[in-house]
Amino acid sequence: MTLGVTVNGARYERAVEPRLLLSDFLRHELGLTGTHVGCEHGVCGACTVLLDGEAVRSCLMFAIQADEHEITTVEGLAPSSGDTLHPLQAAFREAHGLQCGFCTPGVLMTLVPFLRDHPDPDERAIREALSGNLCRCTGYQNIVVAVRHACDAHSTPDR
């Protein structure tokens, strides 16, 4: 089957088997290996990407289901030139919101639409939003701090 999809702003057309998972397509066909696979049954959230701006688990979708949709992966978050980070990525570095970093791309992609819809969440809301992403390293505490950092930085007028 032929798949036409826009990923991080670039258009791709590929022949794919119907059973090819979106996560495998992104990682192994397009080489966008920033999207990680942790469980392949939709629990850990490491493979989360944006489909038309909303967070989805790319291990629970077939690539062909993304036909004529727009995908954003972690590689599409920061401007592609230089070492500039997306404000959320910068906040994660500042607050030590990652350790091994394997779950981090999925966490970021979960939080981007969450923060778009909830620009000033309290801790409980942040934890609820994060509850579909498993992290074994951080205990989540500094991820929560990082999210608050990102919100505070965003609301600072002279930023």
Added chain:
Amino acid sequence: MTHTQRQIGESVRRNEDARLLTGRALFVDDVRLDGMLHVAFLRSQHAHARLSSVDASAARTRPGVVAVYTASDLGDYWRPGPLLVPPPPIAGLVFNTCTQVPLAKDKLRHVGEPIAMVVAESRYVAEDALDDIVVEAEPLPAVVDLEAALAAGTPRVHDQLPSNLAAHAVQRKGDYARARAQAHTVIARRFRYDRGVSAAIENRAVVAQWDPHAEELTVWDTTQAPIPIRNGLAQLLGLLESQVRVVAPFVGGGFGPKIMMYYPEEVLIPWAAMRLGRPVKWTEDRQENFFATTQERGQIHDAELAVTKDGTILGVRDVFLHDTGAYDPYGLTVPINSQCTLLGPYDIPNYESEFTAVFTNKTIVTPVRGAGRQHGVFVIERLLDFAAKELRIDRAEIRRRNLLRPEQFPFDNQILFQDSAPLTYDSGDYEPALDTALEVIDYKRFVGEEQPRLRAAGRHVGIGVVCYVEGTGIGPYEGARVTVEPSGRVRLATGVGTQGQGHFTVFAQIVAEALGVEVSDVHVITGDTREFHWGTGTFASRGAVVAGSACHAAAARVREKILELASHELEAAQADLVLEGGRVHVRGDPTGGIALGALALKANPLRGAVRPGTEPGLEATAYFGPDRGSTASGVHAMLVEVDPETAQVEIKRYVVVHDCGRVINPMIVEGQIQGGVAHGIGNAFYEQLVYDDEGQLLNASFMDYLLPTATDVPNVETIHRETLSPLNPLGAKGVGEAGAIPTGALFAQAVEDALAGSGLEILEIPLSPTRLFELMERPR
């Protein structure tokens, strides 16, 4: 000469983060090579069976399948794996070595044991072909329960042994029988402590490529110990060690099971790559991880504590069973950790500890974060709780009375630790840590005022406080090479692999401080045997202690070289030189001097002569090997509320007072502790591997095996104390496992306290809301 820039002790932001946050960091499954083949393994569906035949002929003819291997196809390459950690020389020790095999030959010993390996053009095709393989196996009764494992008539996991006994060891200190005879009270209980999976979010993966021109094998491996894996693979494959390069790039969490296991997949993928002349990749899926990656399993302790009327410990006796799973390649590290860590921060003059390790038809047991230490902590802490209750002494007070005093260090426990060295605590200052924890959580006020008030209002609130020690930073050694490059940037290579501990930053801090450069200017390379090939690996909370000390030593030597050459170039005495901001200058002349990069060029001239007795370049390699480990310690305290209707436990506060000697980066240490506590909470209340009587794991997915999520884990309040270790130049002690060690004991104590008056005693971990409800309902 002065140090002008403090880097050690600062919460420096991590060098590695930008790569990880943008998706650029390389993990093993990200490796893509031309012509790469993909592997799937056929695994045992039986916990215990006689394997009569494996017919792979249909699989071999499936389009896209390149090769299928069974045990009989491996020829001489089929051999049991090495004994990784020989047991310590304990007098009278019995140890039966039975290590894992690459592919099952005559017998299947646990669900998930590999039987056949399919190599195909894609992973999808490789998995399709698994269905083509016909296995004939005659199921045998499975050995599941570790008490039943030793009963007469029980089937044997290993036919060549007379029973399922894997090991038996007794360690003694003093004379427990005499101590018991003198005791006012003896507290005796039976405890069960089960562990689960490590659950690194990245599963294991191996990619191998044989270059026939260079005659070199490159292996990318999610291992915590790339150098031992390289050495072992070279030996297995008949290659020079220098012909094998093992790369452990970014690894998505280790927690123990990614140590140098020589897993079947780890030895088969490189072999297949050489045989087929094409790169080969295998990535574990989550279900495989539940069966095929090592775990930590249960122990049953029959323990007793002999105390005086005022709660002074006279002695402890503990007899326990340890489940080692189907094989025992990692020796006795886990049960010896349990045996040793039981002694905790307490002065226990008489100790008798006996354990029996048994084979069962379950996944292999090797260290998982804490590595058996939590079992020991659980036993002693619970015994102290029951003694306090019986003697009507406050829980914190009975601990205080038994803590070792600062003047007792170094303290010889008179038994052997897992590294075969005497269990001697290097340094410690325990009472102030206990005081701080009590103060921060406001113990007195809670127990005296708040708890009675809330209880009167019908609320079930409880408090817990437990102490622990952790043997960390053991030998044998690690090394590091520090090079100042002509750019002025510093290159630091070390052999340990990294799985999120912040090595790229912590090691850089140590070097940056010695050389007067920015942390971001130190480029750290870990886990690539081409870059550094002497060392052992990342385990036993030893990275910062052992590899960090090697970095320190190498940086100190480079510093000497810098000063020597700069003294010559600037015509000034070394004592008058200042090393800061990436330059050397004469004191009082900060704008003069010479940049380190320029000095590096001068140290490697193209013409002229290098002075006799000097080496080219500003580079040095150094090693560090401690005689024995340094002992970290801490106190955890927690407030909980239990809902008596649902048995749900809410953690209201969690306080950690932790002493890991010199803190190199407080931010990273706190992160390690927070993650460890979360892991410990999982172990205490959410995670349990459930096997049925046939040895089938019933919850091998993240839908059924519950990891704690963001809504289950509290914020941890961490307080650092720094009692320096005299065993290394940094004064450091390890921290990677600490958070996970006392959590089970703490959870039990706090929950029991919340349900005080009910007579409930918690003698087991893990709990769960369901299990706690059962215990609450049980008639007493």
